[in-house]
Amino acid sequence: MKNIKLLMTSFLMLAMLVSSCSPESYSLDGPIDKSDIHFEITQDLVKDPGGNTVILKNTTPGVILNWDYVTGKSDKAVQTVQYAFKGNYTIKISAVTSAGIVELDPVTVAVTQDNLNYVNDPLWTALSGGVGKKKVWIADNGKYGLAMGAMSYADPSTVVEWGNFTPNWEPEGNANSSSDADMHWGRTMTFSLEGGPFMTVNEPDGTTKESGTYFLDVNTHTLTTTGATILRPDNYIANATNWNNNIKVLKLTENQLRIAIMRTNSEGPWWYIWNFVSKEYADSYVPPVTGPTYDEGFNPTFASGELLKMITGGVGAGRVWSLDGKGNPVDWLGKGKGWTINATSSYNWGWNDDWAEAAGNSWIRFDQFGGKLNYTRSQNGVVTTGLFTIDEAKNEINLGTNTLIQNSTSWMNPTTNVIKVVKAYNNDFLQKGIWFGTSYDAGKDEWFVFHYIIP
Numbered sequence: 001m002k003n004i005k006l007l008m009t010s011f012l013m014l015a016m017l018v019s020s021c022s023p024e025s026y027s028l029d030g031p032i033d034k035s036d037i038h039f040e041i042t043q044d045l046v047k048d049p050g051g052n053t054v055i056l057k058n059t060t061p062g063v064i065l066n067w068d069y070v071t072g073k074s075d076k077a078v079q080t081v082q083y084a085f086k087g088n089y090t091i092k093i094s095a096v097t098s099a100g101i102v103e104l105d106p107v108t109v110a111v112t113q114d115n116l117n118y119v120n121d122p123l124w125t126a127l128s129g130g131v132g133k134k135k136v137w138i139a140d141n142g143k144y145g146l147a148m149g150a151m152s153y154a155d156p157s158t159v160v161e162w163g164n165f166t167p168n169w170e171p172e173g174n175a176n177s178s179s180d181a182d183m184h185w186g187r188t189m190t191f192s193l194e195g196g197p198f199m200t201v202n203e204p205d206g207t208t209k210e211s212g213t214y215f216l217d218v219n220t221h222t223l224t225t226t227g228a229t230i231l232r233p234d235n236y237i238a239n240a241t242n243w244n245n246n247i248k249v250l251k252l253t254e255n256q257l258r259i260a261i262m263r264t265n266s267e268g269p270w271w272y273i274w275n276f277v278s279k280e281y282a283d284s285y286v287p288p289v290t291g292p293t294y295d296e297g298f299n300p301t302f303a304s305g306e307l308l309k310m311i312t313g314g315v316g317a318g319r320v321w322s323l324d325g326k327g328n329p330v331d332w333l334g335k336g337k338g339w340t341i342n343a344t345s346s347y348n349w350g351w352n353d354d355w356a357e358a359a360g361n362s363w364i365r366f367d368q369f370g371g372k373l374n375y376t377r378s379q380n381g382v383v384t385t386g387l388f389t390i391d392e393a394k395n396e397i398n399l400g401t402n403t404l405i406q407n408s409t410s411w412m413n414p415t416t417n418v419i420k421v422v423k424a425y426n427n428d429f430l431q432k433g434i435w436f437g438t439s440y441d442a443g444k445d446e447w448f449v450f451h452y453i454i455p
Contacts, residue, residue, distance in 0.1 A: 032102060034095070034104050034105070037063055037102060038060050039093065039104075041056055041109065042054070043109065050086060050113025051112060052084065052115040053082050053083075054081045054109055056074070056078070058078070065093055065096075066096065068092040069081050071083065071214075072215045073224070084117075085111070085196050085197075086111045086112055088108055088110050088111075090108045091107045091108070093106065116131050119193055119197070123221075123252050124193070127216055129191075129193070134191065135191055135192075135278060135280075136189070137188065137189050138186075138189075138277060138279050139183065139231050139276060140256075143287065144281065144282055148173075149175065150175045150233075151273065153169045153176075155270060160260045160271050160273070161248065162221035165250050168344075172335075174233075175233050178236070179235075181234075182235045183233050184203075187201065187204060187231055189201045189202075189228070189230060189231050190202065196213065198213060198214075199211070199212050199227070210229060211228055212225060213226050216249070221249040223246075223247040223249050223259060224244060225247075229243050230243065230247065231276065239272075240262060240263050240264050240272065242261060258276070259273070294336030297425045297432070298422065299336065299395075299422070299423075300424040300425075300426065302424075307395065312373075314368065315368050316368060317368060318366065318367025318368070319367070321364050322364075322455045323358070323450060326343070327342060327453070328341060329343055329351055329355065329450065329451050330451065332449075333435075334444055335445045335446075338449075350412060355410060358406070361379070362377070365377075374387060375387065377405065386400040386401050386402045395421040395422075396420050396421075397436075399418070402417060403415060403417055412448070414438040414439075420440075420447075422449050433452055433453035433454065
């Protein structure tokens with residue numbers, strides 16, 4: 001029979017978990033009755049005279065107990081829960097047996113005193129505003145000087161933890177392909193410590209969409225929510241299974257919250273990093289008065305004949321250029337700013353092994369031999385030649401019937417014969433190379449560019 005020694009709960013949690021090893025597993029032939037499942041729920045009145053510390057203990061071999069203790073959930077054999085607020089809390093328990101799920105009788109525990117030490121921490125204050133207060137957060141649209149947008153990405157091999165994370169990609173504004181409808185700009189989430197750790201998600205008009213509780217583990221830097229879920233775009237909901245438990249908290253300050261969720265769908269593991277900003281900060285934010293910022297060398301200006309001399313070396317000379325396969329070979333320049341730092345930034349879905357092989361065995365040359373403007377491409381030993389022209393007003397180079405280095409197996413294969421010099425360095429081109437744009441998306445003000453260098 002159940003040995004229930006004192007009960008727990010109070011609307012706040014703080015689950016410091018004392019986990020044990022999994023119990024030895026036995027085979028159960030038939031259905032198991034709930035009277036055959038034993039557990040202990042005790043309150044440590046020495047540590048907390050008000051009963052704030054509650055220990056949940058599974059004492060039935062071969063059975064896993066799922067604890068829903070109001071402020072969080074766990075399936076550990078031994079789980080210690082610490083409630084900060086007084087109140088009566090009902091713990092729901094279900095047993096996972098070889099014969100199926102068995103719902104056990106819930107247990108209610110009484111916590112008679114507040115112990116606000118369990119939430120009196122700078123991180124709790126940063127998230128909720130402090131005991132007796134609440135704080136509203138919104139998705140960061142990239143306009144508050146804290147992040148480029150609502151979402152960043154990191155590959156699964158990246159270390160993603162408190163204070164230590166480097167996204168591979170940080171798109172501006174919306175999360176990748178999410179539309180404004182997916183993003184629900186204006187929707188808010190509120191973390192409260194007004195009588196308990198309450199969480200609500202509200203529509204822009206103030207209508208409550210979800211309400212529940214939350215727990216912030218300041219030691220492991222994880223966030224758990226129950227009954228309400230963090231803000232995220234609709235088109236990402238199905239991409240991950242863990243939207244509520246042990247969410248990684250990467251950064252939490254008075255104004256910014258960054259968390260990480262691992263993608264679990266058929267696309268394979270990948271870190272989604274979600275960026276939030278406090279609504280109070282967003283509402284009062286005044287952006288600094290500055291002009292647009294561009295990458296160094298973006299939209300270069302050349303004196304008459306300067307671009308021709310740069311790419312050829314001058315009259316009676318020629319220059320060989322190669323695709324920067326070992327450096328940063330491709331980029332997407334959105335509003336004059338790129339995001340790749342090397343080939344791994346877009347590896348396997350953009351840059352790949354075929355591209356690396358092509359870059360290693362190929363080159364192009366611009367020259368002014370024989371009084372003509374000659375273009376030569378050598379790719380894997382196959383040489384093609386032709387003439388080129390320059391439109392100085394547009395910084396465009398027309399390769400005639402030719403193209404840049406090819407990779408027919410890639411969607412990035414440049415098929416255009418007119419390329420634009422999108423980035424160049426008037427004085428440092430020997431060291432920094434040149435960026436040739438092959439396509440332009442007017443809707444995003446974005447250039448797709450290839451980086452060529454002098455080998």
